[in-house]
Structures are given as C-alpha cells and as structure tokens.
Amino acid sequence: MFYLKSVGAVAGLGKPDDGRASSLIRTMLVWCPDWPVVASGVPGPVAVMHANKVVACSPQARSEGVKRGLKKRDAQARCPELSIVDYDPGRDMRVFEPVVAAVEELAAGVAVLRPGVCAFSAKGPARYYKSEAAAAERIVEHIAIECEVEAQIGIADGAFAALLAARAGQLIAPGETSRFLAELPISTLERPQLADLLWRLGVRTLGKFATLPPGDVLARFGLDAALAQRLAAGKDDRPLAVRQPPPDLEVEDRFDDPVERVDRAAFAARALAERLHARLAGFGLVCTRLAIVAITAEGQELYRVWRHDGVLTANAIADRTRWQLEGWLTSGRLACGIVALRLLPEGVLAQAGLQPGLWGEAGAEQDRAHRAMHRLQGLLGPESVIIAVEGGGRDPRTRGSQVPWGDERVPDRPAGPWPGQLPPPAPAAILPEPAHLEVLDTHHQLVRVDARLRLSGDPALVVIGQSRLEVVNWAGPWPVDERWWSPAGEGNRVIRLQVVLRDQRAFTLVLSQGRWYLPHDFSEHYR
C-alpha cells in the first residue's frame, strides 16, 4: 500500500486537482472511422477479423447487425454476403501514412496515436484559419481531396476527450471538456475490466467516476485506474508524442541536354554521389541500400536498388551509379538519353549503429582483399565477384548461397531446422545445370519409386548419354516434398538416391516427375 501511495505521489496522482487547467493542451484530433476497413480497400459489407473476432466492420455490415467482438460464424449468419479481411496493423499504418502527410501539410507537430487516428495542437491552425471550426473544416476537406478518405475532427482539452468528441462530431469549447465527458458511459474508457467492475458497483458514467475521491481510487483500483480517472475528469495532460517528419535525403540532377554517353553519365554520377554523401553525413547517417532512378527524355523511368552490407562511401555510391548507367546505356534499355538522375537512400542507419567486426573482419588483410574485389568488379562487372553465405534448405545448392560482393549477406533460404536435409559430407561439385540420365535395374528397366517409397528394382546401371556405368552400391531413397501448398510450379517433390559406380565415382541422383537428374557430383570430374 505504501508503495502504491508513493508511486501516486510521484506521478501527481491520487490527490485532488490543484486547478492546473492551463496545462491541458487544446487538441485537435483527426479520426477516420472504420480505418482497418478503409485500409483493406474491399468494397461492400466487410469485417476485419483478428483471432476469430470482428475488430472492425463497414457501415453496411453494421446495418446488418455485425459489431465488434462478434465471432466469424455469428457475423456471417447476420450478414451472409460479408467479406472477411485479416487484421494487418502494418497495412493499416502504411495506408494511413499519406493521410498523416496530408495533415502535416496544414498543421505542425502531428502525433499518430494509432492507425486511423492522429492528433495535434489546435492552437496554431486555429489562429491561422481564424477559428477552430474553420481550421477543422479546411483539414477535413484537404484530407478528402488528397487521399479520398473520409475523416472527422474533434477538438477538446486533451487527446482522450478529443477522440470522443471526434466520434460524436463535436467541437468542445475550452473549459467545457469535463461537462462533455460527464454524460458519457463508463465503457468509453476502453478498459473493459475496469469498466465492467465500475458498472457493477453502480458507477455508470465518466462524470460519476470522476467524482470519486482520487486517493481511494488509486488505493482500491491501482495506478491504471487512477490515470483513467484523470482522463474521465477531463484532465488529460499527457503531452502528444509528436513524430519527426523524416528528413528529405533524395538528391537529383537534371541535364539540359540528354546524356547518352557513359563517361558523361559517370561524371554526373560522381558529383551526385558526393552530394548525397555530404547530405547523409550532415544527418549523421550512413546508407546501406541505394536506389538509382534515371528518367529519360521520353519519360521512361528506370529503377534499381543496390544493397551493401557495409557502409556505402561516396566512391562506392559513385561506382554503383556508374555501373548501373553503363548497364542501362549498353543493354539498350534506354531508348534515348537521360534527362534526370536521382539517388534515393532507401536503407539508412545512424552512423553509431554500425559496428565493425571485432575479430577477423577488420584489418589490413580485409582492406587488401576488398580493394582487389573492388577492382575485379570494375573489370568484370558487379555480379562477377561472389561471396559465399551459408543458408538453409534441403538442397546443397541453396544451402550455400552465392551473393555478389557488396550486397547484403542474405542467404536464399534462412538457416534453421530443415528436416530432410542430407547430412554431411556435402558434394564438392554442384553442376550448374543438372544433367539428365537414366537409372536402370538388373532387368534393364527404368528404376521407379512407388507411393510407399519402394524402388521398383535395385539400381544396377546408370546411363549418361552414350556411356553405361555399373552401380556397385547405393543408398536411399529419401523423399522431399517441399512447398506442396503453393500453386503449381513452385512445389518441389523429389526422391534422392546416392550411388557409387564401379570406378568409385559417387553421385546424388534426383528423381523428379519421372525423370532422373544428376545435380551433384561427389567425384569431381569437373571438366
């Protein structure tokens, strides 16, 4: 009990209000009704479901009786033509981003409370547009024009009251907030357990809850309830967590006459790279992913992203831009000259966030090797220098991924348990193109595998082209049935067999769709 009281004292809770009404922020709040439904973009009656419960529904569905918290089956019983959409907070936030950007054009210091709801201080817009009502009207109109989204605005003292005001579509005059809140039901606190308890105790409106002695509320219901009581009393003095608009890091160069020669493009790229690097350094950032955009005289736009596992220095940026332009200009993908070149850093890190390796990675040896790799990339092209990355998968080909040097060290398949992987040793030679062959049994019939994984006969002969090779020993078969759930073409259903031939060459053979292939060679006859 002592602990709770002391916490309350620190937070300024549990005490009667000392009349600091002036600390309340006049808050303007933009609320987009049924945001998860709007973000899903599905027309007609829609319900957004999470864990088999309705999270949000469209007005059409609501008119049929669908409401929040309903089970999927109940919702479909009430509204048979209901479309079900999965709840995806990421999608909601992504779609909300343009709305926030539109609000930021008219108001400063916008805080996103959750997808579909953002708030900001009403003082600035109200003064600029002469009145709060005019400002609200202007912002709603701007959102409708920019994003084609219907929004409602509420103004009150504090974000909590402003949200309720937005739902009611009201602008609460200064000082009227506690009176507005007093009439609202206790469930608007959005704390179901507390609301249920208070309801059963006979406290059914926010006003009644607010009149309880604050010290007793803290002692009986805890800290969260004490905070809720301050909200109910219209004393929401939490400051808004204003988001920082991201800095504009893009650099662009426009050419008066279109660039058609590689050397001129490279010269422009170098200057642009220096500018980008200076700008990034100004914000204390470094770039790990760079997008290069070239716009041609005909309005064609070419786009390519480059990744890098370390820091892209000014030189590295310049080189990548030059390679890309060379590639575009020589491959004929550019029908005419380039009129604009743009560099967008897509992945940035704070400079301090990059930690150089402690052992092995750093040092003179690494610098020497990196210089050589850099020169080779200049000579042979960026895809020619490969580093090996260990990944996962059931095929040795995917387990050892080949990543061009400079790209992120990301394997094709993530590491992890891959049941069905063949244990070591791995084959030292992996044929770039699996060769086709035939496996025959002692009666010179093609060896097949039935549904119970029985071979139709013991492998005795392997026929590759014209040569017939005798099998002296074999192991298997081992099945793999990968991605059987995906649509046609992606699934991989194979049988693997290891054979040792008379001349002691060893192979892994793969049976796929009735044909035998030779993907890996343990014997390493490599030319």
Place this chain on the structure above:
Amino acid sequence: MQAELAGLVWRASERTDQAFPLLPELTQFFPGQGLRRGTTLAITPGPGALSLLLATLAAASQAGSWCAVAGLPQLGIMAAKELGVVLDRLVLVPYPGAEWTAVTSILLDGFDLVAIAPAGRVAPSVRAQLAARVRQRNGSLIVLSAHGWEGAELTLTTENPVWYGPNHGRGRLRCREITINAKGRGSAGRPRSGTIALPSTCPNGEHTCGKPNRASEPRHLYAVGG
C-alpha cells in the same frame, strides 16, 4: 652451447612464418610441413581434386588468410565449409572470362591464397609472369589444370578413390579414401604418396562407415572407461 643453438637454428624450409598452415593430414605431402609462401602448387584434375583443393585452403583460412577461387563455378560451398574453409574469407570469381590472367594478378594482390582453373594450355610467358607475381606478393597460387603447370613447386595427383557408407539401400555416403601422390622440385623432389580420408565424417580412427578400422595403427592417446 649446442643445445642453445639448436633452438635458434632451423632449416629454411621449416620456418612456419614463410608457409601457410595445412591440415595435419596433408602435411606429409608438403616439404617443410606447410604450403610455402611465394610458390605455386598444381593439382591435377581427377577424383577428389576439388575436395583436395578445399582441404588445402582450410587451415590457412582458419588462421585468418583470405582465399579466392577463380574459374570454378561448380564449387560446392557447403563442402568448403565442411572441409574447414571459413566462408567469411572465401571469395569466388566463377567466370573470369578471357581476361583470366589479369583477374589472377588482381586476386594475387589482394588474397593470400588464390586458386585458378585456366581453361586450356597456358603460354610459358604467362606462367612466368604469374610466378613472379606470386613471389613478389608472398602469397600462394594453386592451379587446377589438366595440362599441368610447369614450374610448380609441387604437383598433387589423386587416384584410387574408395567410397564407404552406402550398403545396398542402407547407410549413406560417409567417407572416401583416396591416394595422393606428390611430386615436385628441389626439396620436394622425392615423390611422396599416402592415403587419406577426404572427405570424412567419421571421428578420428573410429570408422562407423563400414571401412575397416586399422587396429594396427598405434594410438597415442585414447579414453579409458571408468
């Protein structure tokens, strides 16, 4: 006095700072127990040649050297890892193309150990040029060429592979015994030959793959029960 001197004097070929370390199984084929810096090693393509190449790189790679392999697009990365090559310090140039001599020179500038597989016969002038570059950079060049490599310090050939593990449907590939012949110039002039397991997934001496255990082999250290 002589005892003191004995600690200070050693044969030039035994200086370890002048050689890259090797896996213990391979040292028997190399004069001076290591891959000498500034020299060229040739491996004749044959059964197990790629595994032998990777095993040669392994110990040096673990000791911190960077390795590059050019002209071998089929090299199995997982096999490299299993044989002990550190993937963080392994770089591949699968298709060096027509300018492979320039590529090799650049690689020798940047890497301690460079393995190349030239497509055809190599002119003596190019060989001499590369040998000079290897000496100058104090690295080591490993050449896989069916035509041999005149001027190589040591040439390794492989023969008589025997696989152990599969047993008519049971088991799996586990071990390969292979005979390696080494022949070279100078101190390596005496031909050496030996049989090693490459690759092997059996713990030392204990063959669970069906290969006969060599009971006669002296074991210096072994665990006793109790």
